[in-house]
Amino acid sequence: MEAPAPDHLLKLGTGFWASKVLLSAVEFELFTVLAEGPQTLAAISSRLGLHPRAARDFLDALVALNCLERNDGHYANTPSTELFLDKNKSTYIGGLLEMANARLYGFWGNLTTALRTGEPQSEASRGGEDPFKVLYSDPDRLRNFLRAMTGISRGANMAIARQFPWNDYKTVVDVGTAQGDLVVHVALANPDLQGTGFDLPPVGPVFEEYVTANGLAGRVRFNPGSFFDDPIPKGDVVMMGHILHDWDLETKNMLIRKAYDAIPAGGALLVYESIIDDDRSQNAFGLLMSLNMLIETPGGFDYTGADCIGWMKEAGFRDARVEHLVGPESMVIGFK
């Protein structure tokens, strides 16, 4: 066996350096600026207002982190930052990183307190208000959150559009649809499918705009409502992406029962997020996301595929299975 070296621990422990560099670059809209074309250190510094002491290390650190390229003194986006971090492209996923920068980085500074108390460290900690109420009451913050959700979901959404046996079904309802990225990609890949996005009324305009931009205004519609107060709209397939982990066990079970009631015999419930592996030892991102729910929400937590299959069977589903999507994301499908 190789002698243990401390490098792994030092790199992990100072990992917030690299993370914050990317988050600040998104805050400066650096990648959006560079989507106009490669630029020199001087031009970028002047455009973004970077101080001479800091600018070169900042940009070169982004080169070393594979977020920029540098050729002949000109900095340019990588293919990945060009596609995913230019605000002017529909493929922009920076919303999550904007939210991480503006909110989560600071909240996570209180992780030790959260671990001791079990209490959230977000806006929700101030008087224990429902964090979604806070979020939905401010249109700018809401739009930012909805874009963030698109950011974290895009890769999985495209995998679901490909992998799920859509030919067996005619209608699909996306619960907690946000911008509608999941139902949009499913509908784009399956021209015979009718889609519905279900979310709180303030989400409507953001959803409609996104659906129209994707040319699906006739086939994908918005159904306003609350999954607490209203039944889930009926459909052959009900989808919940990054919804269940926000809530405590009682609410999770309530939502699964409502989904069961919304689908016909032969229909399916598709739940997806960073499903933790059953041994709880491999999917670091899923486990960290669960701690993020601790930081963010009064009762939310992530869970394993076995956990979710158990809840589905309790609700009456005849069969259920887990299928990997991309990266840390998997879906659990329950068949009625």
Added chain:
Amino acid sequence: MEAPAPDHLLKLGTGFWASKVLLSAVEFELFTVLAEGPQTLAAISSRLGLHPRAARDFLDALVALNCLERNDGHYANTPSTELFLDKNKSTYIGGLLEMANARLYGFWGNLTTALRTGEPQSEASRGGEDPFKVLYSDPDRLRNFLRAMTGISRGANMAIARQFPWNDYKTVVDVGTAQGDLVVHVALANPDLQGTGFDLPPVGPVFEEYVTANGLAGRVRFNPGSFFDDPIPKGDVVMMGHILHDWDLETKNMLIRKAYDAIPAGGALLVYESIIDDDRSQNAFGLLMSLNMLIETPGGFDYTGADCIGWMKEAGFRDARVEHLVGPESMVIGFK
């Protein structure tokens, strides 16, 4: 070419989650507790005061991050966390992580401001006081800092003890010696060498204790002084580990000239830290460390091997070369 995927960007942008989990684990002294032997979730929760909502995700995240092992419901240190993060072992490197947790994580939250202003965001920003004066005025904070420096230096120190041609020299002076880990490892590997640690007077007791614990009290001694106000003590080899990057260019050049004056013809100056590659595109840690100097100090910055060789030649050294040590660390050796 593979289509770009956003996973890399999302993982990097949320990298502070994993980082903060390790930092909080060090704060809880989890690895020191587990050095007593493997323990159950319940036992650890009770010992550390972890809330039931948070404890399991926290520990399992550490398993998935390769910082803990879990067998039959008992959590245990990995070989690496057992050796490097148990406070009761001399191999403890957690000082840096304690400092990162208590100070740097919060300061880095203001990275965007630092990039705009070029101003430090540490204690040094409050009235622009010398950060080292602040540090050295509080014995507890000083001891924590000195242990932190040992933590970040250990691997490189052992490589220097092996790699440098010590047989050619009789005396070595370590400038800014802190706990003395570098001169201790050099002396342990080279029984004929006489060592001197040079640092401010408050460092003396911490240094003497460390040298004595390593059985070198007769051969390695402390020389109190300031490299601003005093000459560097004379020796065949002068070493500066993680010193030059703390200071602006003028001070860097002054220190290299003082080292030149301290060594005889045929002697050598050994400078080491996270030397940036000459293309400034590979050593991400070195570039991030330079941004850490922006956050921490009024004028510090890291630099490439070519930069350092240039400064050495200006000071009169006849020859100089760069040699890689471990991970992001390299040494630059100047020959007089």
